Amino acid sequence: MEDQIKQILKDKILSALESPLPELTRRAVELPRISNKAIAVIGMRRAGKTSFLHQCRRDLMEQGRNPRNLVYFNFEDERLGGLQAADLHKVVDVHARLFPPSREEKVVFFFDEIQLVPGWEQFCRRLLDSGTHEIFVSGSSAKLLSREIATSMRGRAWEILIQPFGFGEFLRHHGHVIPEDAGRLVARERAFLDHQFSAYLEVGGFPEAQSMGLADRRKLLQGYVDVVLLRDVIERHGVGNPTILRWMVRRLLGNPAGHFSITKFAADLKSQGIPAGRELLYQFLEHLEDTFLVASLPLATDSEKRRQVNPRKVYPADTGLIPVFDRSGKSNAGHALEVVVFHELQRRECSIGYWKNAAGHEVDFAVTTGSGERQLIQVCVSLDDPETRERELRALQEARKEFRDARPFILTLESRLPYPEMPTGVAVLPAWEWIL
Secondary structure, three states: OHHHHHHHHHHHHHHHHHOOOOOOOOOOOOOOOOOOOEEEEEOOOOOOHHHHHHHHHHHHHHOOOOHHHEEEEEOOOHHHOOOOHHHOHHHHHHHHHHOOOOOOOOEEEEEEOHHHOOOHHHHHHHHHHOOOEEEEEEOOOOOOOHHHHHHHOOOOEEEEEOOOOOHHHHHHHOOOOOOOOHHHOOHHHHHHHHHHHHHHHHHOOOHHHOOOOHHHHHHHHHHHHHHHHHHHHHHHHOOOOHHHHHHHHHHHHOOOOEEEOHHHHHHHHHHOOOOOOHHHHHHHHHHHHHOOOEEEEOEOOOOHHHHHHOOEEEEEOOHHHHHHHOOOOOOOHHHHHHHHHHHHHHHOOOEEEEEEOOOOOEEEEEEEOOOOOEEEEEEOOOOOOHHHHHHHHHHHHHHHHHOOOOEEEEEEOOOOOOOOOOOOOOEEEEHHHHHO
16 A cells, blocks of 8 residues: 555656656746745635646746745545545655655645645645755645634745736736836727726636636536635534525625625524524635635724624626526626726735725725725726716715825726816726726
8 A cells, every 4th residue: 555655645746857847827926035935825716726826836937946946735536535644755755756856946836626635734835844845735625624724834835826817917818918017008009908997897807717707607606615615614614504604695696896794794684584693604604705605894993893893895806607596687897897906906915995984985995005005996887977087086075084195086988088187186097997
């Protein structure tokens, strides 16, 4: 049995090294310049975590690293069932016998789905402590959610969040050139990007869904959600009443960028004869956020009490999920646009909240960037309608009284010029230009 396991490990290592790297769309994610940390690649299922591992391997090869020292190993293999943490050293030992290590170059292991092996964290920490290896880990399963890969390493991991394609990645995937200066394009080029951005809002950014028709895409994305619910929430947490969980998912994904109150949702369930405690509903929402299926946004305030009593705004992982769950037949371009802006702010690692005053005036995003700059961002499809324009500007002007040093922006769907005249200091941009 021992020899058989070692032969399987040998075959997998050699197969990964001999297989050509897949041709993949490059992700706009940079690795940190930091040593002695495992890189934990996290994100929703099917967003492209494994593809990113291969991108990192390719980058290291192009830097002159020996391909034999860049070892991709996927633990999702039925032949490795029952493998324990005490056995993990065999992967390192088998590789060392195949390719004796040198002092000049570290061996880099790309461990995919390693969480399937109980106790893997101690093994990875020990390997890091040896100073002879670098480690990438990635994966999510019913046994261990992807976000917990990093926390299980107890400070020895650096998180890299992989989301569905951003707009620039969408353009690159479809063979289009990303402009170096989006603000200096001619009318024909801007019209082309308007069209591509509308397509991006509709199709979304999941790599596998890019070339599918509407019916197949909906079936695929519905399958993604079903797998997340079954494996990452229901099985993992032993959910005894999945019906309530599925109702919550339909409510959240069917109302993208909408306000969501646990208290109100519990009351709605009760009115239909379905009792559900608020504590259980809070747990369900936390589980869904842990899977990256949804993300929630609190009120922008220094008051913890105000954050707690005000509803949160909830955003799906990708705009492609919106038509799967919203069957109203109405245009959801405005909500999709807000979802895209939210995820772009996440990519930029901004601190985000939404702003709202007692009169009900609301600004979509109150932002603090990594450099400390404060911004107020409104998102709307068009400024052509005077009532819409007045509503968006009124909320911005009210918020500026509280955030006096914040730069105000309005991001729109299209780049039709000229825009209506704005108050001094308010910048108007098509959202795709702001993203690019």
